[in-house]
Amino acid sequence: MRTERLKGIFDRLLASAGITINGNNPWDIQVHNDKFYSAVLESGSLGMGEAYMQQWWDCDELDEFFTRVLREKLDARITLTPKFKLEILLSRLFNHQRPAAAWRNGQKHYDIGNDLFEEMLDKHMTYTCAFWDDALTLDAAQENKLDLTCRKLNLKPGMHVLDIGCGWGSFARFAAERYGVKVTGITISPEQAELARKRCKGLPVDIQLMDYRTLHEKYDAIVSIGMFEHVGYKNYRTYMKVVHACLKDDGIFLLHTIGSNNSSTFTDQWMNKYIFPGSMLPSIRQIGQAVEGLFVMEHWENFGVHYDKTLLAWYDNFSHNWDKLSAKYDETFFRMWKYYLLSCAATFRARSSQLWQMVLSRNGIAGGYAFTRRPAAIQLH
Template sequence: MLHYFILWFLKLYKFCIRVTLRRFSDLMILKGVKLKFREFGIRLGDKKKQPDLKPWDIDVHDPRFYRRVAVDHALGLGETYMEGWWDCDDILELWYRFYKAGPWIPFSARLVDWLGFVPINRQSEELSKEVAIKHYDLGNQLFSYMLDKNMCYSCGYWANADNLDQAQLDKMDLIARKLKLEPGMKVLDLGCGWGGMAKFLAEKYKVSVVGYNISKEQVAYARKLCADLPVEIRMEDYRKVNEKFDRIYHIGFFEHVGRKNYRKFFELTNRCLKDDGLHLVHTIAVIDKRIITTEEWTNTYIFPGGQLPYGADLDEYSQGYFIIEDLHNFGDDYHRTLLAWHKNFNDNWPKLRNLYGEKFYRMWNYYLLHCAATFKARKLHLLQAVMSKNGVAVHDDLWKDLQDMSVGYRFLIRFRVGSALLCLYVKPLFLLTFADNGTLIKTFSFTVKSSVTGKFAVAAIPRPLALSSSSNKRIGSLLTSLTPFSLT
């Protein structure tokens, strides 16, 4: 009941905005919207009259576009594109410019984000079915034409790959190695998709897999795919799991759990994991807390009820249940993955046109390119976190492999605060770039663990920093001010 009241309130709020804007002429609205877009380096106009418009500029076909965007912002921009009111030759660059300019988020967008998730649990057992019906049950034919041969609907790992199929195979193998799988283990796959990962693990690593999923289309496909393997696909909500497993993993599932359920989720996975087991989380995440974790157009048309976690949520909500043994960010690979999906979708559109229609075609292209832009601008990230219940040494051999690929560097910083000698174990989340003189020339984020408190945090160095032997004290001072835990 509260859910419908919230939706009614949002409609009332937007109605009030429309009434208010009626006091302004169409010309004033047009000038105001154009002025705002210019802040992002984007021009609006008619390409027939302005042939000098850049590929990322917006070619407006319908003058109603301006008032619609003034009221609905990102939602209005997406909806008017779906309706054919405007076109753009390079939607990827259009949204990249929006995101690189900074987190400009109108009050109405923040209100939608807050009202949509704070008063109600959008990912309750009942409401979580909406995304399965509206997105994952769109049709297996659509996804088979868009995805790789294993039907992996998540970020590929492109460190050594030159095509989508290989990137997804490398991602699956990376996860298996991080989990330190052994033959005969019993593994839980939450939100198992079309079963590609379960099949891969059962065949290559000789483990048995139990998958949970609430999408009818995916479950039917996965059961057929894994019919002759030690894989059981259950069409049940993850909250029904009540047995022990050697390993637990979920890929692109945590985005559908929701912040109101994180604590119970980690309690459940802790209860269902054996004491010496490992739990791997593979999720999109937001690092910058100025950015809201849901976007109205995407939440309306693509992932209803979806809520991205903040990077710090993994540590905050798992406290007392898990120790984060490893955190790995390869979010830039999602940009490349999405572009591969976009190409596959467009290459195969003639086979899908009669099933979905032109409006869907515009919506789906907009979705893929919009998402690709967020990762290209590094506003969204792809985190893999390996967790244990009691502390387990994980994949030192894997870290060596990752270092050889220029990701996952770890180093130790020692410095003094008063009379205490403190150690910080620093694990960068992004590739570090150094000049010949040892100066860090690229801003980076990293995970930090204090040797004194044992606490974990995510921090960032916002400016170039010399990493010479005399820099330890300065680095320590900087980390002390940036990280949310006490070092003494």
């Protein structure tokens, strides 16, 4: 009786998004275990994700299912449990991105195994949003992004650039090779640092294993691509003060980050537990408060729609190369990673998540900021 009542709740909720339980459309969910209903109502997104990992439900097009759910804001219609409310309270009381925790959080995701990321990403191993204007492949789209980023920074030969959260060295290598600059990249992932050093061998690139809070040198330009999501709202101001202190008076800082339409002090429960512990998406207001009095906002662009296509490309690579990875990673991991990539794609398609690139200066650029937006027809490829 209870199962039928719970199923009825889901029937009504999902129907408003055009989703039918055990229906025939590719975005309809197929429920294999009735525990699914109570798991979601009791634990929200955590229960939904864990139920999928346990094969309690399936969907042919997960990305489209979540897109419909998010567009109708169905996630907001489920009452928060006391446990979730407690977690929100704790997130406001404690700094879950303090230095020691940041190291643990970063390594849980980025040290999973370089083999996974090598099979999933482009040839540069760029684990951030690609720019797809006139690009037919992931490689070309990521080169679009890297080149546009270099041009927004107005890089010139001989400049010394800081890359905060350098990953596997994609930007550092590209900027050093194509623009003749020296790059210092920092990461808190030993696996990333080791491979980045190999990939940048022979170039004026120095990869250091360190937390951004220990930076102290001055740089001509600073870039941070896909790292700010790990900073945490309690540290946004600290982060900006560090960048301000490390940027020369006439330097440019480019921040590339996923952003949220709403200010929040916590993150999705499932994502926090299984994919990006301690992660948090900043809002416009939170970024504005963090930079106020420190920087002049010179330029701001939203490339959010490009992340949908990027995540789908990563999923295609991951699934097509699964036979090379399956000896090391089990079926539960496959479902977890599929759920992560496709549910994230949906957040950008539904426009509930954004991807921002913003350019900031310390004192305002005399005469105004400008960069060369080279026509797509002659983009690097």
